[in-house]
Amino acid sequence: xxxxxxxxxxxxxxxxxxxxxxxxxxxxxxxxxxxxxxxxxxxxxxxxxxxxxxxxxxxxxxxxxxxxxxxxxxxxxxxxxxxxxxxxxxxxxxxxxxxxxxxxxxxxxxxxxxxxxxxxxxxxxxxxxxxxxxxxxxxxxxxxxxxxxxxxxxxxxxxxx
Ligand SMILES: [Mg+2]
Numbered sequence: 331x332x333x334x335x336x337x338x339x340x341x342x343x344x345x346x347x348x349x350x351x352x353x354x355x356x357x358x359x360x361x362x363x364x365x366x367x368x369x370x371x372x373x374x375x376x377x378x379x380x381x382x383x384x385x386x387x388x389x390x391x392x393x394x395x396x397x398x399x400x401x402x403x404x405x406x407x408x409x410x411x412x413x414x415x416x417x418x419x420x421x422x423x424x425x426x427x428x429x430x431x432x433x434x435x436x437x438x439x440x441x442x443x444x445x446x447x448x449x450x451x452x453x454x455x456x457x458x459x460x461x462x463x464x465x466x467x468x469x470x471x472x473x474x475x476x477x478x479x480x481x482x483x484x485x486x487x488x489x490x491x
Contacts (some may be wrong), residue, residue, distance in 0.1 A: 333457065334449045336465035343469045344368060344445060345383040352443055353390050357462060359435035360387070364397035364408060364416070364445030366468040374407045375465065377471055384412070392435045396420050396427050396444075398451065422467050423455030427464075432459065447482075449489050465489070 333425060344367055349372050352360075365371040387393075395416040399405060403416040412470060416471020419425030424468050432442055439460030456463040468474070468482070 334454045336449070336453045336457075336489065337443070337462040338464045339489075340464060342467060344466050345379050347383075347445070347464060347466065348388050349383075349390060355462075356441060357391065358441040359392040359394075359432075359437045359443070361431045361435070361442060361444045361454045361456070361461065362395045362414075363395065363444075363448065363452045364395050364399060366472060367445060367447045367452075367466060368395070368412065368469075369408065370469060370472050374404060374411060376411050377469065379471075380469070382465075392437065394431045394434050396422065396431045398422050422451040423458065425455065425459050428455050428459035428461065430490075432461065434444045449485055453489070 362368050369376055393414045395408065395412065395414060396426045397405065397416065397418050398420050400419050402418070405416050409416040417427055417431055428444070432439055435442060440462070443462040443464050444452055444456030445464040445466060447466055449465060453465050
């Protein structure tokens, strides 16, 4: 399924993204998926590792979070912890949220990279919106049950190698 092939396929989590590569390729804004990409789902816990990566990335990019999460209290908490705007209830891969996020960044779609762990929501939606896409693995600090890993691997196989 080449239509969900990401621009960059990272063999690691968000902290393995090479900031200089995105900068060199003309990326000026980042749209982040939230759960499993930036923080452990529902915990609203920011790890030192992710925080350190964000500190390095911040001077180079405008940033916004686009999440399908519908928990308003949680989203508000995340906004404070991550110090960036959060768009919730996004219904990814719907284009509407991506359009809103790109407008909020004040950039053209080509200047924006969507970063997420799900091919069928983050990557598909990002591509359809004309943005670049970065597929990452879930945070390495997350311990998930094996059945979940299996489903995840199946989904990733859809994009081919
Ligand atoms: Mg996610």
